[in-house]
């Protein structure tokens with residue numbers, strides 16, 4: 001069985017011009033500004049606008065206001081999506097088959113995604129359901145497609161780091177530690193948009209192939 005543990009991804013990122021390591025000993029995290037240009041951001045925003053549904057969460061916790069945004073599945077068959085998806089895999093140094101399909105997220109004014117981690121609780125009720133085929137999430141890659149007029153930053157409170165949305169800015173982090181245990185220091189909050197609309201794309205990589213093959 002082919003495995004991708006994400007341990008080589010930092011090396012890949014360090015070799016990428018423009019990738020900046022976020023200075024913290026608690027997790028592996030990088031920022032790449034201007035990863036996407038304005039035209040790509042605009043095209044992805046239009047796709048999200050055209051086809052969105054209420055976001056869901058795994059391990060539901062009973063708080064109906066926990067994640068109030070909308071989500072859009074972005075098909076690899078759409079040329080801009082396939083191109084961006086392939087660039088994300090290349091940047092991560094992880095073959096595309098380990099990636100979940102790319103998603104778009106849209107936050108209207110007042111919407112947010114409260115503090116959470118992207119990994120699945122290893123002993124949580126939903127671990128089997130979400131991870132039996134493809135395994136745990138390894139790395140998260142997220143790209144802001146715009147900057148809302150106010151609010152909408154991503155706050156990592158354990159490491160006291162707040163990332164401001166900027167068009168085309170990529171942030172990525174390893175959800176696990178070098179010993180492959182899940183890393184609670186990755187806790188993050190997609191903060192409320194105060195004015196305007198916020199758009200991001202998110203890409204999660206898994207330990208094992210997701211079970212789809214890109215057609216291109």
Ligand SMILES: O=C(O)CCC(=O)C(=O)O
Pocket residue numbers: 105113118152153154188189190191200202
């Ligand atoms: O929108 C954000 O700033 C964070 C999004 C996020 O954490 C997620 O989709 O898992």
Ligand SMILES: [Fe+2]
Pocket residue numbers: 116117118188
């Ligand atoms: Fe998240």
